[in-house]
Amino acid sequence: MTATTARAGAAAAGAPAPLAPARRTPTRTRTRTRRRVWAWGVGGAGVLLALVMLLHDRIPNRPGNLGSLVETFLPWTGVPAVLLLAAAAVFARRPRAALVCALLPAVVWAGSFGPALTRGGGTAAEGPGGFTVVSHNVDDANPDPEGTARALAASGAQLIALQELVQPAVRTYQAVLAASHPYHEVRGTVGIWSTHPLRDTRAVPVMPWTRALRTTADTPGGPVTVYVAHLASVRIRPSAGFATGNRDAAAARLAAELEAGPPGRTVLVGDFNGTTGDRAMAAVFSGFRPAQREAGSGFGFSWPAAFPVARIDHVLVRGLDPVAAWTLPATASDHLPVAARLRHTPG
Numbered sequence: 001m002t003a004t005t006a007r008a009g010a011a012a013a014g015a016p017a018p019l020a021p022a023r024r025t026p027t028r029t030r031t032r033t034r035r036r037v038w039a040w041g042v043g044g045a046g047v048l049l050a051l052v053m054l055l056h057d058r059i060p061n062r063p064g065n066l067g068s069l070v071e072t073f074l075p076w077t078g079v080p081a082v083l084l085l086a087a088a089a090v091f092a093r094r095p096r097a098a099l100v101c102a103l104l105p106a107v108v109w110a111g112s113f114g115p116a117l118t119r120g121g122g123t124a125a126e127g128p129g130g131f132t133v134v135s136h137n138v139d140d141a142n143p144d145p146e147g148t149a150r151a152l153a154a155s156g157a158q159l160i161a162l163q164e165l166v167q168p169a170v171r172t173y174q175a176v177l178a179a180s181h182p183y184h185e186v187r188g189t190v191g192i193w194s195t196h197p198l199r200d201t202r203a204v205p206v207m208p209w210t211r212a213l214r215t216t217a218d219t220p221g222g223p224v225t226v227y228v229a230h231l232a233s234v235r236i237r238p239s240a241g242f243a244t245g246n247r248d249a250a251a252a253r254l255a256a257e258l259e260a261g262p263p264g265r266t267v268l269v270g271d272f273n274g275t276t277g278d279r280a281m282a283a284v285f286s287g288f289r290p291a292q293r294e295a296g297s298g299f300g301f302s303w304p305a306a307f308p309v310a311r312i313d314h315v316l317v318r319g320l321d322p323v324a325a326w327t328l329p330a331t332a333s334d335h336l337p338v339a340a341r342l343r344h345t346p347g
Contacts, residue, residue: 036095042087043101049084050104053077053112057279064241071277072242072310075113075299081105119297130323130343131196131219133159133315135269137230137303138169139333140189145169148331149176155328155339159217160193161269163230187213190228190270196220206253207232207246212270214261221344224320225262229254229270247273248280255283265319265344271335273312288316291340296325302336315340 052059056074059067088102134157138148142164149172152160160181162173170186173193177184181193185201188210192198197218204212204227212229231254232246251274258268268288274281276290292300292311301308308327313335315325321343328337 038087039095039098042084043098045080046084046088046102046104049077049080050108053105053108061279065244065280066241068244068274068278068280069236069242071279072275074277076309077105078109078113081109113299116293116299117297119295130221130341131159132157132339132341133161133226133267133269134328134337134339135161135163135228135271135313135315136328136331136337137163137271137313137333137335138165138173138331139335140164140166140169142169142332144332145172146176148333149173151328151331152337153177153180155337157339158195158219159226159267161226161228162191162193163189163211163228163271165189165191185213185215190230192226192228204229204254204257206250206257211250212254212257214257216262219344222265225264225266227254227258227261227266227268227270229268229272231270231272231274234273244274244280251281251284255286258284258287266317267320267342268316268318269314271313275311276314285314285316288318289322291315291317291322291325291342292338294325295322295340300325300327300338302327302338304334305330305336306334308336311338313338317342319345321345 052070053074056067056070059070061067084102085106088099132155134152134155136152138145142148153176160177165173165186166189170191173191174184177193181195183196183198184193185191185198187201187203190211190213192213192215194217198215199218201213201215203210204214206212206229211231212227214225214227217224217226231250234247235243237243251272272281272284276285276293292315300311302311302313303309315338323341323343325338325340328339330336
């Protein structure tokens with residue numbers, strides 16, 4: 001008996017006719033196939049991004065210093081992670097495995113960088129045995145060095161370290177900061193102003209011209225060795241990738257100076273043109289604690305001032321405890337000033 005005969009017989013008997021099985025049209029089939037392709041594409045991209053976050057230190061640095069470039073901007077992997085979440089909501093609800101894969105980078109990012117967003121931070125009140133340090137690349141083309149100097153003096157820091165000092169701006173900084181910070185030393189294009197006496201200051205040879213110094217600050221809690229450094233700039237070039245050769249060479253020389261320098265309480269500040277996550281900076285930062293990572297809120301991006309995307313200006317310590325870390329409001333420089341409140345480690 002055919003389906004037509006059955007339906008006719010059922011109608012004659014007064015019974016409802018059985019429904020014919022639904023057919024998938026070619027258009028509907030193509031749509032489902034396309035959605036599955038998109039779903040697995042989104043899921044695959046999620047797995048790849050999560051692997052980059054987890055295994056960034058395995059990315060080779062040749063050619064073009066790709067590993068260092070990824071590590072410099074690693075916090076920004078949160079942006080594609082959010083975009084993948086949005087895409088997953090549209091395309092990857094089925095199959096479930098694709099949805100889970102699309103969610104992976106958000107989970108990994110939250111585990112890696114979430115604590116930086118939930119920590120307390122900001123300025124810290126004065127306390128016994130502590131002091132505040134500010135570091136600022138003031139920009140050799142700064143159109144308002146006087147205003148910059150006044151803003152830094154108003155921060156209340158006992159130590160103010162400056163980079164990219166050039167004449168005649170140096171005289172302006174000396175004049176404005178003289179009343180609040182009577183002790184100062186300048187070597188080449190870096191300098192330090194202090195409310196506490198400074199001694200044993202010398203240039204640190206990290207580049208052909210002087211861009212680093214070492215001094216000792218006699219704080220009420222005891223002497224502290226202070227390094228102020230400005231490493232060479234980096235560039236992203238189509239022909240060379242992430243060009244860091246000059247910076248990396250300067251970093252190696254600075255690392256050797258730090259290794260041979262005085263032990264004990266030490267502050268390392270400046271514009272390093274590199275993040276603490278960049279493998280090329282590991283030798284320099286080894287043995288030091290980044291104040292922002294330990295006591296700051298957020299990432300503390302410092303460059304460029306108009307829309308900061310990376311923290312390349314740092315306050316790092318050894319034998320001291322970071323109490324708070326923060327960035328100061330923008331000056332006329334292309335960098336933001338970075339600050340940290342430090343406390344002498346008991347014992």
